[in-house]
Amino acid sequence: MATKPLVPSASAVRWLGVIAAPTALALGFLWAGGGLTPHRLTQTSLLDALRAVDGTPPGFRRNHAKGVCVTGWFEGNGNAAGISTASVLQPGRVPVVGRFALAGGMPFQADAPAKVRSMALRLMSPDGQEWRMGINDIPVFPVRTPQEFQDLQLASRPDPASGKPDPARVKAFRAAHPWLRAAGAQITHRPLSSGFSDDTYRSLNSFLFVAKDGAKAAVRLSMVPLQPVTPADAHAGDHDYLFRQLIDDLHAHPLQWRLMVTLAGSGDAIDNPSKEWSRDNRQIDAGTLTLKDIESEENGPCTGITFDPLVLPRGMMPSGDPILQARSAAYMRSFYLRSGERPTAPAVSPEMTVPPANAKDNKS
Amino acid sequence: MKNVKSFTMPSRVLHWVMAVMILAMIFIGVFMASTVGSDYYRLVALHRSVGIAILVLAMLRLGNRLHTPPPPLPEDLPPVIKVGAHASHILLYVLMIVLPLVGWGMLSAGGYPIPLWGQSVRLPPILPYDPMLWAELRSAHTLLAFLLFGLVLAHITAALFHGLIRRDGVLRSMLLRASLDPISQESHGD
Ligand code: HEM
Ligand code: HEM
Ligand code: HEM
Numbered sequence: 001m002a003t004k005p006l007v008p009s010a011s012a013v014r015w016l017g018v019i020a021a022p023t024a025l026a027l028g029f030l031w032a033g034g035g036l037t038p039h040r041l042t043q044t045s046l047l048d049a050l051r052a053v054d055g056t057p058p059g060f061r062r063n064h065a066k067g068v069c070v071t072g073w074f075e076g077n078g079n080a081a082g083i084s085t086a087s088v089l090q091p092g093r094v095p096v097v098g099r100f101a102l103a104g105g106m107p108f109q110a111d112a113p114a115k116v117r118s119m120a121l122r123l124m125s126p127d128g129q130e131w132r133m134g135i136n137d138i139p140v141f142p143v144r145t146p147q148e149f150q151d152l153q154l155a156s157r158p159d160p161a162s163g164k165p166d167p168a169r170v171k172a173f174r175a176a177h178p179w180l181r182a183a184g185a186q187i188t189h190r191p192l193s194s195g196f197s198d199d200t201y202r203s204l205n206s207f208l209f210v211a212k213d214g215a216k217a218a219v220r221l222s223m224v225p226l227q228p229v230t231p232a233d234a235h236a237g238d239h240d241y242l243f244r245q246l247i248d249d250l251h252a253h254p255l256q257w258r259l260m261v262t263l264a265g266s267g268d269a270i271d272n273p274s275k276e277w278s279r280d281n282r283q284i285d286a287g288t289l290t291l292k293d294i295e296s297e298e299n300g301p302c303t304g305i306t307f308d309p310l311v312l313p314r315g316m317m318p319s320g321d322p323i324l325q326a327r328s329a330a331y332m333r334s335f336y337l338r339s340g341e342r343p344t345a346p347a348v349s350p351e352m353t354v355p356p357a358n359a360k361d362n363k364s
Numbered sequence: 365m366k367n368v369k370s371f372t373m374p375s376r377v378l379h380w381v382m383a384v385m386i387l388a389m390i391f392i393g394v395f396m397a398s399t400v401g402s403d404y405y406r407l408v409a410l411h412r413s414v415g416i417a418i419l420v421l422a423m424l425r426l427g428n429r430l431h432t433p434p435p436p437l438p439e440d441l442p443p444v445i446k447v448g449a450h451a452s453h454i455l456l457y458v459l460m461i462v463l464p465l466v467g468w469g470m471l472s473a474g475g476y477p478i479p480l481w482g483q484s485v486r487l488p489p490i491l492p493y494d495p496m497l498w499a500e501l502r503s504a505h506t507l508l509a510f511l512l513f514g515l516v517l518a519h520i521t522a523a524l525f526h527g528l529i530r531r532d533g534v535l536r537s538m539l540l541r542a543s544l545d546p547i548s549q550e551s552h553g554d
Contacts, residue, residue, distance in 0.1 A: 008530060018528050022521045041400050339499035
């Protein structure tokens with residue numbers, strides 16, 4: 001057997017053959033990762049847009065950064081079992097870990113009546129099926145698509161000179177998106193309740209409930225308070241009054257909400273969260289949420305959870321709403337980044353959430 | 365050169381099925397991790413299921429490899445190259461097994477449910493819930509996937525170098541139907 005040199009001479013075409021496939025793969029890799037399309041909407045570009053508005057204090061959620069953990073349970077009543085096989089909707093209790101928060105990426109922002117409040121929940125069925133949701137107290141979402149979300153964030157980023165959003169940029173966004181005008185007006189003119197405890201929270205995005213026979217029904221969800229609702233009042237100067245009020249309420253008694261499932265009517269836009277649904281749709285009272293305990297995010301049970309709206313139990317599916325996909329992707333990225341960072345102490349500190357009896361014990 | 369024996373049929377089938385799956389997974393992975401579009405949820409679901417399938421196949425393949433040793437490389441290859449080839453194959457095996465385990469492990473540590481094939485199967489967590497560990501493993505998953513991709517590129521370049529430049533039968537030893545392959549037929553003429 002003749003020994004060949006390690007690299008025998010060969011034609012350029014053959015060398016091209018060696019190089020072509022790996023080069024094509026490397027280019028494909030670059031394209032798939034967005035390297036060739038710098039304007040692609042990505043997890044990074046969405047989080048960057050949020051950061052442009054709010055900055056990034058390390059360790060906190062990139063949105064809804066100021067919050068507090070709560071725990072309790074959800075008790076299904078079986079009324080919605082006909083449209084979804086999800087075990088949480090059957091009669092029975094499941095444990096809940098949740099979080100109340102203010103929208104926005106600033107973990108130390110001051111509370112104010114018109115700031116968007118949110119409730120986030122993780123419901124854990126005994127069979128291991130899990131349902132997570134993050135719901136807001138506005139009637140509709142201000143935008144229809146992830147691209148619009150990013151554009152709106154960028155338009156409302158504070159001007160470095162004034163520290164306030166540039167009104168001209170916001171106006172330009174509004175002018176370019178006339179179809180969002182109705183949503184903007186509905187959000188601005190929504191009735192404001194006094195605090196977290198008497199607020200109504202809505203899924204805004206739509207989901208599909210799947211019945212036993214496979215039939216799918218488009219629904220939106222809301223949590224309606226069983227506490228009496230009182231209108232918002234001014235609390236100038238108290239930086240954390242909304243959270244203090246929630247802590248006091250929960251130390252006094254459990255808080256309850258009714259889970260209302262609204263079915264889409266024939267004219268309702270399922271995949272557009274900026275459009276309100278008709279008000280005379282069929283609604284199902286699906287069960288009651290009871291929250292009993294409250295804890296600071298510092299070592300609290302909700303801190304290491306991302307309330308990804310696409311963590312759904314069997315019997316529920318995402319609708320075609322494009323915002324849902326972007327949320328799932330952005331929440332995972334935010335959860336990854338913040339989990340690797342060391343946070344400073346949160347605004348709602350462990351001292352603030354100590355129940356009154358223990359507070360006395362601690363002093364003695 | 366004609367005395368370079370082929371890999372056994374099961375080895376070759378496993379090699380090519382997994383080559384397609386792994387390349388697809390790398391592309392799905394980098395694409396889904398940089399998209400917020402309407403396919404995100406479906407791609408992540410596909411990624412989990414195919415990733416676990418790769419893990420199962422890689423274990424089978426490792427068993428097969430330990431059971432039936434591969435044909436030797438051509439004798440005239442310098443020892444350094446042989447050692448390098450051998451080491452890169454070991455590293456490929458390690459990554460084929462470790463990368464899906466890191467994927468599974470990171471979702472476990474992050475407290476995510478891990479459904480496969482729609483909602484029909486749910487994988488149990490293989491690591492305790494620990495968000496800090498989730499963050500570290502999520503970084504490791506990217507790093508190892510990029511390493512795997514680099515290694516695969518080098519591997520393919522080497523395989524084509526053997527097939528087109530050296531024409532020493534190494535590429536043919538892995539092809540499914542060597543006799544139908546123009547390159548290897550040509551190499552008979554050497
Ligand atoms: C494309 C649109 C959206 C983007 C990019 C976005 C982004 C984010 C991010 C990055 C987080 C932090 C997640 C974490 O670190 O765990 C978050 C939290 C949250 N988002 Fe969104 N969001 C969007 C739309 C919505 C919508 C439509 C709703 C309500 C219906 C919503 C409600 C919430 C709630 C309630 C939280 C806080 C969850 C908690 O308390 O942990 N978001 N959002
Ligand atoms: C051979 C198997 C696998 C390969 C080649 C692979 C490859 C990849 C790649 C290239 C990425 C993108 C990384 C980035 O750009 O940051 C990725 C992300 C990811 N992988 Fe894998 N993976 C594998 C197995 C798995 C398994 C078994 C699971 C889970 C059970 C998994 C879950 C994930 C998740 C959740 C992400 C992040 C998605 C996101 O950031 O939106 N992977 N994978
Ligand atoms: C993701 C893609 C790939 C992976 C993970 C991979 C992995 C491997 C591994 C581990 C081996 C060692 C033999 C064994 O135990 O099975 C091997 C051998 C081989 N592969 Fe690949 N491979 C890939 C793609 C390719 C491609 C695209 C080609 C052809 C262009 C190729 C050509 C070869 C050849 C010729 C051998 C035999 C080398 C020898 O005789 O030692 N591989 N591959």
